[in-house]
Amino acid sequence: MxxxxxxxxxxxxxxxxPVRNSYCPGCHHGIIHRLLAELIDELQIQxxxxxxxxxxxxxxxxxxxxxxxxxxxxxxxxxxxxxxxRVHPEMVVxxxxxxxxxxxxxxxxxxxxxxxxERITTVFVNNANFGMTGGQMAPTTLIGQxxxxxxxxxxxxxxxxxxxxxxxxxxxxxxVYVARVAVYTPPxxxxxxxxxxxxxxxxxxxxxxxxxxxxxxxxxxxxxxxVQATKWLxxxxxxxxxxxxxxxxxxx
Amino acid sequence: xxxxxxxxxxxxxxxxxxAGCRYFFGYPITPxxxxxxxxxxxxxxxxxxxxxxxxxxASINMVMGASAAGARAMTSSSSPxxxxxxxxxSYMVGCQLPGVIVNFVRGGPGLGGIxxxxxxxxxxxxxxxxxxxxxxxxxxxxxxELVDLMKDAFEIADRYRNPVLILADGIIGQMMEAVQxxxxxxxxxxxxxxxxxxxxxxxxxxxxxxxxxxxxxxEQHNWNLQAKFAQAAETELRWEEFLLDDAETVLxxxxxxxxxxxKAIENxxxxxxxxxxxxxxxxxxxxxxxxxxxxxxxxxxxxxxMNAGQMLQDVRLAVCCQRPIRFSGKPGGTTFNPEMIEKxxxxxxxxxxx
Numbered sequence: 092m093x094x095x096x097x098x099x100x101x102x103x104x105x106x107x108x109p110v111r112n113s114y115c116p117g118c119h120h121g122i123i124h125r126l127l128a129e130l131i132d133e134l135q136i137q138x139x140x141x142x143x144x145x146x147x148x149x150x151x152x153x154x155x156x157x158x159x160x161x162x163x164x165x166x167x168x169x170x171x172x173x174x175x176x177r178v179h180p181e182m183v184v185x186x187x188x189x190x191x192x193x194x195x196x197x198x199x200x201x202x203x204x205x206x207x208x209e210r211i212t213t214v215f216v217n218n219a220n221f222g223m224t225g226g227q228m229a230p231t232t233l234i235g236q237x238x239x240x241x242x243x244x245x246x247x248x249x250x251x252x253x254x255x256x257x258x259x260x261x262x263x264x265x266x267v268y269v270a271r272v273a274v275y276t277p278p279x280x281x282x283x284x285x286x287x288x289x290x291x292x293x294x295x296x297x298x299x300x301x302x303x304x305x306x307x308x309x310x311x312x313x314x315x316x317x318v319q320a321t322k323w324l325x326x327x328x329x330x331x332x333x334x335x336x337x338x339x340x341x342x343x
Numbered sequence: 344x345x346x347x348x349x350x351x352x353x354x355x356x357x358x359x360x361x362a363g364c365r366y367f368f369g370y371p372i373t374p375x376x377x378x379x380x381x382x383x384x385x386x387x388x389x390x391x392x393x394x395x396x397x398x399x400x401a402s403i404n405m406v407m408g409a410s411a412a413g414a415r416a417m418t419s420s421s422s423p424x425x426x427x428x429x430x431x432x433s434y435m436v437g438c439q440l441p442g443v444i445v446n447f448v449r450g451g452p453g454l455g456g457i458x459x460x461x462x463x464x465x466x467x468x469x470x471x472x473x474x475x476x477x478x479x480x481x482x483x484x485x486x487x488e489l490v491d492l493m494k495d496a497f498e499i500a501d502r503y504r505n506p507v508l509i510l511a512d513g514i515i516g517q518m519m520e521a522v523q524x525x526x527x528x529x530x531x532x533x534x535x536x537x538x539x540x541x542x543x544x545x546x547x548x549x550x551x552x553x554x555x556x557x558x559x560x561x562e563q564h565n566w567n568l569q570a571k572f573a574q575a576a577e578t579e580l581r582w583e584e585f586l587l588d589d590a591e592t593v594l595x596x597x598x599x600x601x602x603x604x605x606k607a608i609e610n611x612x613x614x615x616x617x618x619x620x621x622x623x624x625x626x627x628x629x630x631x632x633x634x635x636x637x638x639x640x641x642x643x644x645x646x647x648x649m650n651a652g653q654m655l656q657d658v659r660l661a662v663c664c665q666r667p668i669r670f671s672g673k674p675g676g677t678t679f680n681p682e683m684i685e686k687x688x689x690x691x692x693x694x695x696x697x
Contacts (some may be wrong), residue, residue: 097628117564139543143408154548159540161411161551163404164434172400174408174416177392178366180541182412203397 105130106157113151118319119307120148122136122274123216124155126284127185130291134263140183141175145192148222152187153288168195169204172211183294184211190231194256198230201260208265208299212290215256215302218309219328226312229241230254238312253331257304261337267299268339271332273306275321279334289339301339306332318325346521350513351486352377352419354522355358355445356385358493359417363528364443365391366416368405370398370424372514373457394467398502403431403444403661410440412553413539415497415530419445421513422463423454423566427473430504436568437553439538441500443493444478444510448517449675458676459513461598462517463559464653469512475565477572478508480626482597486520488624494526503539503571510626514599514678581624582633586612588686590619591642592691595658597623598649600679609682613624618688626654643691644668649678 095154096278103109107225112119130328131137137158139243143260146165163171169188192337193201195217204211220242221227227240231253235244246252252285261269272283290301306328349357356378359367367382379395386393392409396402402418409416420428425446435442446467450460467480479499483489489511496507540549555561583601586608587593596604601622611618621633643666646655651674662668671687673679 134697138385141540142543150554153552157543159549159696161408161438161540163407164430164555167400167404167431170396170404171411173365173394173401173407174368174410175412176408177394177405178409178416179541189464199397200401203401250597300642 093259093330097234104132106131107317108155108157110154113153114148115307116310117310117311117320118148119274120216122280123214123305123307124152126274126280126287127187127214128156129285130288131156134288134291134295134296135326136183136291139181140185143175143186145186145188147192149187149189149216150223166192166195167200168192168197169200169209169211169213173204173207173209176209176211180210183291184327186211186213188213188215190215190217190219190229194230194254200261205260205300205302206265208266208267210214210294210297210299212294212301213303214287215304216307217256217304217332218307220312222309226280226286226309231256232330257337258305260302265300266302266338268293268301269339270302270336271304271306271334273329273334275308275324286336293339300309344523344525346523347519348519349486350377350519351489351516353488354490355419355493355511355516356381358490358524359443360385360414361524361527362390362494362497363530363533364415364417364497365389365530366406366409366414367391367393367418368402368409368416369418369420370396370402372421374426374459375419375516377423378445380531400431403428406442407431407435407438407440410435410442411540413536415501417443417445417531419447420451420654421447422451422460425463425466425490429472432478433474433476433691434553435506436476436478437474438551439504440506440551441504441687442506442541443496443500443631444506445511448510448512450516452675454675457513459599460674460676461512461600462650462653462674463510464626464648465656467624468473468629468657469510470535470631477575477627478506479503479575479628480510482510482614482624482626483515483582484598484601484622485627486515486518487522488557489515490522494528499575503575505571505575510598528571531566574636576628579625580628580630580632582630583622583624584633585620585622587619587621587633587637588697589617590637590640591636592616592618592688593641593644594618594620594650594688595623595644595646595654596620597626600649602680603679604647604684607688609683613686616688616692619631623654629661630655639666642695643664643688645691646670647679647684647687648672649687650674662688
């Protein structure tokens with residue numbers, strides 16, 4: 092009989108399903124999933140949360156969280172979330188969307204859900220391409236970035252410019268929290284967690300719409316190793332997509 | 344029971360509320376805008392939600408969300424808007440979510456016009472969106488019938504966990520008639536939906552989903568859906584038999600045209616013509632039984648529609664080459680009057696006696 096008790100320092104969050112996820116090695120979805128699950132546990136909302144999964148790499152997100160879930164059509168997650176929230180205002184409704192889903196086909200739905208100040212939380216994972224379909228250009232693809240459909244690099248004369256979604260959402264009056272974060276270093280992970288918490292609290296406290304854009308790697312489609320991809324993100328994405336709290340931060 | 348003079352669109356909205364619907368999502372489009380304006384006033388009075396979506400795409404997906412949350416939810420629109428909703432309707436079918444969609448059909452294709460039409464019959468009854476599916480489609484020919492069918496629509500949608508579509512037209516929406524509301528359902532008394540998303544409290548998580556990447560499992564899901572459609576095809580048949588017992592000329596009309604045809608039939612009968620009408624009310628499932636029932640006495644069929652010949656295809660399947668079928672159509676937002684239909688009846692009669 093041991094009298095010693097052990098306190099776990101690190102374990103799988105209750106809200107994160109004990110299953111293998113479907114993400115590529117080096118992709119940041121796994122980190123972001125874990126952060127979201129930790130926050131669902133910490134805020135004690137597991138029994139009243141629902142996640143709306145998008146179309147794209149995180150289409151199977153419903154398999155990875157131990158909360159109610161629904162899978163929406165491409166880009167429509169904010170509209171589906173709106174319907175759920177209007178029926179169950181006491182629930183915490185989260186959309187989890189990639190940049191193909193949210194920044195291309197779903198721009199109308201996200202802009203208007205944000206503008207209505209819908210009491211939902213959106214986690215927006217931006218990896219500068221359509222991952223699931225094999226790495227085509229997304230609205231967020233950087234100038235000069237090579238993808239399956241911009242073999243010579245994105246040319247703004249032909250394909251326009253990368254959309255800064257967080258800034259666009261922040262220009263609206265409806266949202267109460269808008270930030271862009273990244274998760275490629277431990278301090279950034281801690282900051283990202285804090286931002287996601289603020290976005291969830293905005294909903295839980297009934298204050299309004301919360302939006303967190305998270306820059307992510309896509310080593311498979313970028314054709315880089317996980318370490319190279321992290322470096323590429325830091326050197327190319329962060330300068331164009333500045334990490335900041337645009338609405339609801341300490342300065343605003 | 345009190346009779347109220349109401350416009351079709353407003354009666355439709357009130358009927359939905361009395362059928363226990365508390366969530367309406369829609370986007371403006373003529374000729375059905377009064378549904379939304381009525382809902383925006385009435386829903387707050389009954390503790391419900393009216394929300395104007397940023398598009399028909401958003402509106403149907405809001406219906407999907409509200410339905411997934413366990414509520415009776417609906418939208419209404421007109422043809423171009425219904426086209427946009429097809430994606431969401433297909434997802435609702437795949438996810439096995441109930442919901443009611445009302446289409447006050449206007450002339451097409453494209454932006455078309457705002458005159459009344461029946462040109463969305465094939466879209467409504469043969470699926471509409473992608474995938475193998477059917478919706479139960481109900482076609483009212485009066486405002487009272489629209490009111491009564493709204494209640495049926497919500498019940499059928501819940502029974503099969505599948506959307507139901509009401510196929511009305513601009514005339515049904517815009518005219519006024521005296522109606523009675525013979526039902527009033529308190530949504531809090533409806534049975535719990537054991538699949539709805541309301542938070543995994545004291546239970547395992549629930550998932551509402553139309554995706555399955557394993558083809559064999561998706562095949563099975565499709566067969567499960569087909570079993571529901573087969574059940575609905577047997578159970579949800581509705582039609583009216585009008586003066587058919589001795590009818591030699593059998594008209595087949597639905598919705599507004601059937602209403603106009605009745606006058607024409609009555610007028611022709613006064614002049615001794617043996618004419619009657621089969622009026623399908625459920626457009627899917629399409630009622631085949633009355634065709635066989637009256638085939639022996641029928642010499643010919645006359646299909647009249649406010650389109651270029653859409654229900655005609657179902658009538659051909661039901662008649663199965665046993666009798667000649669004549670068609671007269673008016674696509675694009677124009678309609679018939681009783682004299683026009685009576686003339687069609689007389690023309691057939693004269694051809695038949697030659």
